[in-house]
Structure formats: C-alpha cells, structure tokens
Amino acid sequence: MFLWVHYVDMVIALLAVPIAVAAGWVVMRLPASTGSGPSRLRRLLFGLLLAGAALRVVAALLLLRNGWDFAGPRLVFVAPALVLVATVHRVWVRPMLRSPGGESRIAAWPGAYWAATAAVGVVLVASAAQLAGMRAAAMTGAVVVGAAAMGSVWRRTGRSRGSAGRWWRTAAKGALGVAVAAAVLVGWSTASQLPARSSMIGGPVDTGGGGMTDHSRHGGVSVTTLTGTDTGGAPVRRFTLTAEPAAVELDSGQQVQAWTFNGVTPGPELRVRQGDLVEVTLVNRLPGVGVTLHWHGVDVPNAMDGVAGVTQDAVAPGGRFVYRFRATQVGTYWYHSHEMSSIQVRRGLFGAFVVLPAEAPEQGAAVDETVLRHTWVDEDGVATLGVTTGVQRRQVPAGRPVRLRLVNTDGNPATFTVTGVPVRVVAIDGTGVHEPNILNGVRILVGGGARYDLAFTMPDQPVVLHADGPTIVYSPDGNAGPGGEGPAPALLNPARYGTPATTPFGTASHVDRRFTLRVDERLGFYDGRPAVLYTLNNRSFPDVPMLMVSPGDLVEVTYVNRSGQHHPMHLHGHHMLVLNRNGRATTGSPWWVDTLDVGPGETYRVAFRADNPGIWMDHCHNLEHAANGMILHLGYAGVTSPFHTGAGTANHPE
Numbered sequence: 001m002f003l004w005v006h007y008v009d010m011v012i013a014l015l016a017v018p019i020a021v022a023a024g025w026v027v028m029r030l031p032a033s034t035g036s037g038p039s040r041l042r043r044l045l046f047g048l049l050l051a052g053a054a055l056r057v058v059a060a061l062l063l064l065r066n067g068w069d070f071a072g073p074r075l076v077f078v079a080p081a082l083v084l085v086a087t088v089h090r091v092w093v094r095p096m097l098r099s100p101g102g103e104s105r106i107a108a109w110p111g112a113y114w115a116a117t118a119a120v121g122v123v124l125v126a127s128a129a130q131l132a133g134m135r136a137a138a139m140t141g142a143v144v145v146g147a148a149a150m151g152s153v154w155r156r157t158g159r160s161r162g163s164a165g166r167w168w169r170t171a172a173k174g175a176l177g178v179a180v181a182a183a184v185l186v187g188w189s190t191a192s193q194l195p196a197r198s199s200m201i202g203g204p205v206d207t208g209g210g211g212m213t214d215h216s217r218h219g220g221v222s223v224t225t226l227t228g229t230d231t232g233g234a235p236v237r238r239f240t241l242t243a244e245p246a247a248v249e250l251d252s253g254q255q256v257q258a259w260t261f262n263g264v265t266p267g268p269e270l271r272v273r274q275g276d277l278v279e280v281t282l283v284n285r286l287p288g289v290g291v292t293l294h295w296h297g298v299d300v301p302n303a304m305d306g307v308a309g310v311t312q313d314a315v316a317p318g319g320r321f322v323y324r325f326r327a328t329q330v331g332t333y334w335y336h337s338h339e340m341s342s343i344q345v346r347r348g349l350f351g352a353f354v355v356l357p358a359e360a361p362e363q364g365a366a367v368d369e370t371v372l373r374h375t376w377v378d379e380d381g382v383a384t385l386g387v388t389t390g391v392q393r394r395q396v397p398a399g400r401p402v403r404l405r406l407v408n409t410d411g412n413p414a415t416f417t418v419t420g421v422p423v424r425v426v427a428i429d430g431t432g433v434h435e436p437n438i439l440n441g442v443r444i445l446v447g448g449g450a451r452y453d454l455a456f457t458m459p460d461q462p463v464v465l466h467a468d469g470p471t472i473v474y475s476p477d478g479n480a481g482p483g484g485e486g487p488a489p490a491l492l493n494p495a496r497y498g499t500p501a502t503t504p505f506g507t508a509s510h511v512d513r514r515f516t517l518r519v520d521e522r523l524g525f526y527d528g529r530p531a532v533l534y535t536l537n538n539r540s541f542p543d544v545p546m547l548m549v550s551p552g553d554l555v556e557v558t559y560v561n562r563s564g565q566h567h568p569m570h571l572h573g574h575h576m577l578v579l580n581r582n583g584r585a586t587t588g589s590p591w592w593v594d595t596l597d598v599g600p601g602e603t604y605r606v607a608f609r610a611d612n613p614g615i616w617m618d619h620c621h622n623l624e625h626a627a628n629g630m631i632l633h634l635g636y637a638g639v640t641s642p643f644h645t646g647a648g649t650a651n652h653p654e
Contacts, residue, residue, distance in 0.1 A: 568596065
C-alpha cells in the first residue's frame, strides 16, 4: 500500500505545480477595478488545487500507519496549503459565481489578490518540498514572493483591462517568468557542483547524542596505520588478481566488453580457511582507470578496506597494491572494486570470497557451490547466474549434501526460489542461523550485496533454483529440465526464522549513541547534472554528517525509508544486529547483517559494537544511488585519512 500512496501523492504534487502556476497567472491579472475576470477559469483552477491538497492530506493520514516519520512531513506542508486554498475558495471563488455582482465585489476587495497569491504560493512550496526538498522549497518561496510583489506593482499602475491584455505585455511577463525559472535552475545546478578535491575528515559530524572524548580529526591516527595486529608472518593463502579488459560471451550469444579479474568474470573464487593469513596482490592493467579491492562483508582492518579516497588511493594503470589480513569470519562474502564502483562492478570487477571453518573436512562428496547473480549493461539489462542467462544443469547423486551460497551482486533485490526439496537457510551475510527450520522449498528476497546460504540433501528428483530468470537444475542424472512452475514457496521472513539465541547486546542494552537516517526521494541536481536523488536526512554526500563514535561504543541506528525504492544499506567493517523491523522486535535467530535491504515504507532499528577503528563507508549498495550522493561515513574519534576524492583526484569511490 505504501508504494501506491507514495507515488499517487508524488503525482498529485507534480500536477499541482502547473495548476498553481496557471492559477498564479490569473491571480496576477486580477484587476484592481471592478467588473472583470475569467471567473470560470479561476473556479476550475482553485477547485483543482483544493482537491489536490485534500487528497494529499488523505495520503498523509493513510501513511500514519507507517509512522509519524512518513506522515508528519507531508502534513506539515500540505495541511496549511489545504486551509489557505479552502479559505480562498470559500470567500473569493464561490461568491464570484453566486450573484451577478459577486465577481466585481470580490475583485475589488483589497485582500483578494494577496490571499489568492498566498494560497498559490503555499501549494507551490508544499509541492517543491515534497518533490525536490527544502532548498527547492525555499527557492520557490522566494520566487513566489518576488512574483507577488511584481504583480502588485503592475496592478497599482491602474492599467485598463485592454492594455493589460496586450500581447506584448503578456509576452514580456512570460519571458520574465521563463528567465527567472532558468536563473533558479542554473543557480540550483551550480550549487550542486561537488568540490574538485575533498576529504572525508573535513565535513559535518553527528555524535549521536553522546559525548566525545576526542572529536578532533586532525593530528590523530591515520587510516594507513590500521593494518591489524595479527598480520605478521608468511601468508597461508596468496592470490594475484589482475584487472584487465576482456570480451565475455554470454550463453545467449551476446558479447559483453567486460572488465575482469584474471580474464574472467565473475573473478576467481577465493577460498580460504578461518585463521588463514591472506595476501592478495591487485595488479591493474585497465586502460586509463584506477581500481581497488573491497572485501564486502569481511571486517578487515581499515587500511585493507579498499575504498578509493578513504583508505587508499586507487591503483593506477600499471600499478599494484597488496592486501593482507587474517580471515577470522567463517562465511560467504564477495570482493569488488570500490573505485567508480557503480560502473566497475556492473562491468564485471567482482568475485566470490569464501571462508571455511578451520577444521572443516575437504569438500569430498559434498557439493558446495557459490551462485552469483549479476545483471549486465544496466539494472534492466541481462540477468545471469555467472554468465548464463538461461538454464544450467548439474548432476548431483541422490543423498549428496548440497550447500548453495547465493550472492546478489546487483543493487536491486533479487528473488531466489528453490523447489523440489526441503531446505534450510543456514547463514545470512556470512553469519550462521541458529537452529534453522526445515522449509518445504524456499523463496528469498536477497537485497543488493547480500548473501544467503542454503543447505539440503539431494533427493532422487530434480531440484530447481530460480533467480528471477536464470535457472539451475540439479538432478541425479544431470539431464532434467526446470519443468512446469508449481506454487511458489512462502517468502522467507528473516526476522521470524530460526530460534532465539544469546547475543552480546539487545533491545535492553545501554546504548552510547543513537542515529536516525531518513531516506527520501527527490528531483534535483547532483554535481551539476539533473538526477533523482535519494537523500539521507535531506542531504546528499558530502553534506551528510559523519556518524562519530568512540571505540567500545554500542551504537544504534534507525533506518527509515520514505522513498519508493529499495536501499541495501551496507556498513563497512562491522556487522549489525537487527533489533526491530517496522515496529516489531525480531523473534527468530539473531539476525546479523552487513547489508540490510530497507524496502519502501520500511523502518529498521539495528545495533553494532564500535570495535574496528577507522573511517568506514555506510552507503546504499544500489551503487547508482550511491553515485548520486547516498553516502555517509562512520568515523572513530581521532582517526584521520590522508586521501581525497573528487574530480581533481584519481579517486572516485562510487
């Protein structure tokens, strides 16, 4: 229901703009003398404004079920608009048409012009606030005030109705209006330009209501020194990943000019064991662009996080960088470039990273497969599992244990469905599920960047994995097809799945810092170009305050998604415990995530321990959203970074 109400409200707000402009035009032509005015047009325009404002108030009231964060901002702007338009409609528009002299008397009323102008202005400001944010609302208000003042001057000149209607006067007013609108847009675009060079440590901060023993971010500990305390000695696992271009052919025959690691995409799967000291050398052979490696979901030391302009400079063409860390977390993860990530991940610079238990036996007869779903070209492009768009077949003998590691490399959520076998969801974002229930098949909405591990025993019949298009069929003979589609299993609710277990903190714990991040949908400009913006607390990077913490803090964050899109919020370097979803506490297994998909109209409350010092990105992993400013950072007091981002540098993390 939220999406319907949200977008209907947005459409009404959008339609209100030209209607209000037209109403303002006829108001400006309201004569000071008696006996004039296109009363039917005024009645129509103000009637439409009244109906629109009333519908928007109804929409706000319907959103109260989602919480005040959703309904409140609409009511604050739209309720005054409804009152003013209703008042003008009552005391001015309706009397015009009720008696032959009504229009003349109302037109001569000295306050008619200003009352009608105020009603039009409030509607325009309310629409601007909803569609484009507070800056646009302020600019709209200033333009309305200026236009009203100009109109008042024109009215006081005492021009006759005939002279007021001359074509050249109308053309002049229209040209002036267009010039003002163009100037506002140019100014708005210019104001959105990002600095050519900026640092993560120079902007605004939010301390979450807690004190800060050292909030100075100058002369402190550099991120380059945060390499970990347990990384000495010879590496147990050593890899080299070379970023290079290659032509990749999908099974459909389509050729993709990809960027690859070691000539393949997805890149080589890196498998290590818990406790291994891992060393990965990144070599860049891409023409003209830098590259990094980010270990998505792995809580590495900050210097190894691989974010261009935050923890390192992008590796230039012909250069190399060595990542070194100890694999302490068992689970399914993935790696990808974090330089121009909205472009480079899409073009193929990603791969799987799997950490097995230290004492786990060799794979042997068991089947352990990582399944990476990726969409080529753009979000509406070609969906694949690996590089296959259609049906893949696997031969798995009956009775064989199977583990499927599902990875969504896209920004939008993907639905994975397994049918033909009872299944358990054994891990989410690398963390094991406590006492997972047996499900008769499963359907999972996997958010962008997230991972789910499934386990089952191969039956003597086909098992089908669907992933919103591409499909894998497991069968004893390896020849079975996907068959006909039966009823889809129930959608997994991670907040209710599994059984409770002890956690290091919870809803009753003392919280040191609390933050709320509200996501809104806006029309506007970003870095000088028109864009659909998804803002955090009405701001876009670099104006979003850094969340500042101290080591050891228990931090609580509430995500409120007031937009119409999914936002997979990815916090680097930490795992978050989901405490609450849409006002209801989680009741299943402890639900730990590093990438939390916050759907339209949803509210999540999460907590994490600040136990990994550094400067960490906390951003939407729909990377196109991040590229349009949906980025903030988590900073530890006293930690600094020598790196810079911007058009004047080699670093462009999103």
